Amino acid sequence: MASMAEVRSAGRPRTAVPTRFEVTSEFRARHRALPFTARLANNGMCMAGTFSQNGAAGLPHAIERYFEVALYLMVLTGFATLAQTGQLDPLTVLLVIGALAVRGYLLIRRQIFVLSEQRTKHLTLAFAIWYLADFLYISRTFIGPTVHLVLALMVVRLFSARRDRDFVFLSILSFLLVLAASVLTVDSTFLVAFSAFMLAAVATFILLEMRRSAAAATVRAREFVENTSDQRLGWHLAGASPVLAFFILAGAAAIFFVMPRVSAGYFSAYAPSGEFSAGFSDRVQLGRIGEIQQSGSVVMHVQIEGDQRGAHDLKWRGVSLSLFDGRNWSSPQRQVVVPRLGDGRFVLPSFRYGQRARESILGRSRPLHYRVLLEPLGTNLFFLAPRAEALQGDYQMVTTDEGGAVYDLDRGRAPGLYEADSDVARPTPQELRSAGENLPPEYWLIYLQLPEVDRRIPELARQITAHAGNNYDKATAVERYLTTNYGYTLEMGRFVPKDPLAYFLFERKQGHCEYFASSMAVMLRTLKIPARVVNGFRTGEFNDVTAQYVVRARNAHSWVEAYFPGYGWVDFDPTPASALETRRGWSRVMLYLDAMSSFWREWVINYDVNHQMVLGEEAGRTSRGYLAKLRDRAHKRYAALLRAARNTRNRLIRAPGAWSLGGILAILVLLFGINARRMARSWQARRTAAHPERSPQQAASIWYARMTRAVARRGWRKSTAQTPAEFVTTIADVELRQRVGKFTRHYENARFGESAEDARKLPELYEEMNTRR
Structure with a gap:
């Protein structure tokens, strides 16, 4: 009796799984043509089955690989944004860097290491208890213990993510690191680090949505070309992510400057007072x-x-x-x-x-x-x-x-x-x-x-x-x-x-x-x-x-x-x-x-309501100046046109005959210019129709169009949905149907077979069809 696995696999082709990874010259050529993120993925920065869930096994490998790389880069840039503030203690920085390095190594080596759910719960509970102790008895501050808790949860979730909700939770933790960095630093390097985080985050959520859609799809492609899909997805992702990130940052900047300022900032109370005292105190x-x-x-x-x-x-x-x-x-x-x-x-x-x-x-x-x-x-x-x-x-x-x-x-x-x-x-x-x-x-x-x-x-x-x-x-x-x-x-x-x-x-x-x-x-x-x-x-x-x-x-x-x-x-x-x-x-x-x-x-x-007022006044002053310039330019243009019209009228009064002849010539030249392309096409069509053997395909199309117009005048109009053979069968007149059928056979030979001999006969058959009744 067949096993359940054999029953499930019956009726569908089985894909051979290679026992080892073989590097060919064709792979190297395609690998070099890929963008940087695609090369990371093809180098093995994915763990087959590490970030997987039920129903995801049939996902295209390209989406899975790029998603794992993008998620890892988002976590990495989120932590780098926080670390560059200089507010983290060295021990915390070293521990998190070590955890990220291990995760990167596992991705490169394509090795699977996932914490069990029981161990994940125990570690989360231990970190929560440590957070309370740190907050209540050790540091007695809010921002420090909270940042340590977020980092600990991020590391645990990095080694235990299985489902989509785990990936979303990991993304939220990465964003909380960036939020903490915005509180802990006022340096302009935050903008650079935040831009890198936004780029990785956009790519991650694009791929997450693609991953969900692919997992929920009921119809799948029969054939899947892996390398070609990798390359196309890599280039499209590399092109779309920066564009989306740019528009997101631009929109956020516009909202930031336009939104009314009502306070100094919700998290300003948690900002550090400063790193050093610059040589003065009491x-x-x-x-x-x-x-x-x-x-x-x-x-x-x-x-x-x-x-x-x-x-x-x-x-x-x-x-x-x-x-x-x-x-x-x-x-x-x-x-x-x-x-x-x-x-x-x-x-x-x-x-x-x-x-x-x-x-x-x-x-x-x-x-x-x-x-x-x-x-x-x-x-x-x-x-x-x-x-x-x-x-x-x-x-x-x-x-x-x-x-x-x-x-x-x-x-x-x-x-x-x-x-x-x-x-x-x-x-x-x-x-x-x-x-x-x-x-x-x-x-x-x-x-x-x-x-x-x-x-x-x-x-x-x-x-x-x-x-x-x-x-x-x-x-x-x-x-x-x-x-x-x-x-x-x-x-x-x-x-x-x-x-x-x-x-x-x-x-x-x-x-x-x-x-x-x-x-x-x-x-x-x-x-x-x-x-x-x-x-x-x-x-x-x-x-x-x-x-x-x-x-x-x-x-x-x-x-x-x-x-x-x-x-x-x-x-x-x-x-x-x-x-x-x-x-x-x-x-x-x-x-x-x-x-x-x-x-x-x-x-x-330091953007506050005073800066907003200054910016608003400057924007109003600039817009008023711009509108004034446009108004002055429009007045000058109108005055110039008015002077030209008056001068033209005076010249017409002085020499009406010469101006009338010039006007007629100008109208003729204008009409010729407007219809020049149409006249050129008509002349080219006439030339092609006169010598059909030189261009059988083009000539066949021209003569067939003439034939259908001639037959339409007799009462049988060809529909765009009909093929030439179907049109022949709709003609009730037996004699005309025979002539049109003969014309159609020569047309198809000339149009699709490029037969010069058949094309040469089309003008004769057209004249024969029009002269005989």
């Missing part, structure tokens, strides 16, 4: 800036109104530090709320300038309006040019202290994009030399405070300023002494001395900007000159593509501000000039990449 240790300056990370972009050539060399103040304990500088000053005007501007107080300074500076004011795009730095400080007067941005509360630092107290929105106004005019040396020495009482306590310092430091300060007669000359003397007698270095040695300043001034005589600023501030205080250390940034490279200054972490800098009664605080920079040189000579590629990154940060990451 408490700074000596040596910290030297480490941070070696980083080339972009800190901010600054665009100064009217500056198209990079003509400014400014310092961007972050915080001033007034309290020194011999090793650390800090800022214990209290903060006050800055009032906000009706137009949204915050007016910064001017108590740090002095009345005489205001009067002096107003006489030669140098107002500066600038726009700052600040990267996430983990600080709530605004970086402003000297003597900032106003600040504008989408912030709820802004405070400032007596040291001139401006803080953002809006916990839901860190400083990112803002505009400010400063007056960078500086009192002249003559004015500063005439400044008195009467200090406010609180300045004696705050800006002349000193810990116990090495006795050699005051002695050195007195020696340097022995020939100076006023505080300004003393400050410039100390500044000049430090810049000319000490060297700049980022290498601070392997041990921390007991007294860092004494070690710097009298032994090592090398250091970075914080040592220079600290030394000058301390020496000025020993001379009874109020001084403080300021941390911020120097102006970096200028990008002429965007007309923006690009400030990097290596531009972090410390300098000194000294107080002059009546004129306020004046900055001094004791760091050697060689250490302050800015790297120039950017390549054009780097300039354009920076421009793209700047656009991404401002018009995507």
Whole structure:
């Protein structure tokens, strides 16, 4: 008795399954002609039966192979999008990369490894328990444990997918990785990674739908040419996927810019505050800036109104530090709320300038309006040019202290994009030399405070300023002494001395900007000159593509501000000039990449209702200008046509005969041009009909058409659905039917057999049919 398998296979041809894979020269030629994804599939990046379900065994192999490759690439690009943020811990990255590498190896080797459903359930339950422990007791954050859970589930599902719902679930997990990456990073590289993910996702869902349709089909092709199908599917997929991905991204971009902005983002609360602190805080240790300056990370972009050539060399103040304990500088000053005007501007107080300074500076004011795009730095400080007067941005509360630092107290929105106004005019040396020495009482306590310092430091300060007669000359003397007698270095040695300043001034005589600023501030205080250390940034490279200054972490800098009664605080920079040189000579590629990154940060990451209003106003202004140009062009064209019509009328009045003859000739030429192609075809048909033996097929068609028209005039019209032989049988007139039948036989020999002899007889038979009755 036949087995059930034999019964099932009865009545259908059995396909021979090769025992091994044979590589032939024909296969190599077709393999090289395939696109990249097709070559991956033909190299074996599929697992027969790994991603299969009931009813899918009869699917075309091309669809199955490409689907497995596309699904793997979608998972891979989703994880790469998350990994490039730099927010994942190294252990997690290594474990997931290892799992993806194993899956890729199995695909290449065409080996099957599928976790059982029981093991899948146990692993999923274990990861869920670990997630709760991580969320409640270990990290106590939401985004980190959630990302770890999604990665764990993705790895488990990658090795256990069997059904279509498993593939959809794996796709959802990949998208969640991309969503997490959008929260964890603001870098423009996300756009590149997301585009790659979209391309893989489009290909995956196209193939998933093809897979479902093929599995549900009730009628299948009897023959299936595998290599030809692979090639055609590969080329079609390679052409359709990028086009669909492009239109999806373009449509999403249009929706993104048009959709009303009502908040700062649903997931902004989970975004990291920043990766590093760029050398400024309310408490700074000596040596910290030297480490941070070696980083080339972009800190901010600054665009100064009217500056198209990079003509400014400014310092961007972050915080001033007034309290020194011999090793650390800090800022214990209290903060006050800055009032906000009706137009949204915050007016910064001017108590740090002095009345005489205001009067002096107003006489030669140098107002500066600038726009700052600040990267996430983990600080709530605004970086402003000297003597900032106003600040504008989408912030709820802004405070400032007596040291001139401006803080953002809006916990839901860190400083990112803002505009400010400063007056960078500086009192002249003559004015500063005439400044008195009467200090406010609180300045004696705050800006002349000193810990116990090495006795050699005051002695050195007195020696340097022995020939100076006023505080300004003393400050410039100390500044000049430090810049000319000490060297700049980022290498601070392997041990921390007991007294860092004494070690710097009298032994090592090398250091970075914080040592220079600290030394000058301390020496000025020993001379009874109020001084403080300021941390911020120097102006970096200028990008002429965007007309923006690009400030990097290596531009972090410390300098000194000294107080002059009546004129306020004046900055001094004791760091050697060689250490302050800015790297120039950017390549054009780097300039354009920076421009793209700047656009991404401002018009995507920081896109809000204000940007939308600006974009709407600009779009309205541009459209109105375009419509005005079209209207002016239409008016000019109408006026030109009107002038031409009037000139033509005047010429007709002056010479009606000549214009009438010209008009007739123009009409004839126009008619000839319109009918030239038809006349040429008619002439060619007449020529072919006159010599049918030269072109039997064309001549047979022409004479047969004439014959059917002639017979139609006698009452027997040929239908388009009838063959020539069927038409003959419909003619009731016996004599005419015989003639038409004879004509048809010669027509078919000439038309389909290319018989010149039969074609030559067609004109005679046609005339015979028309003359005899």
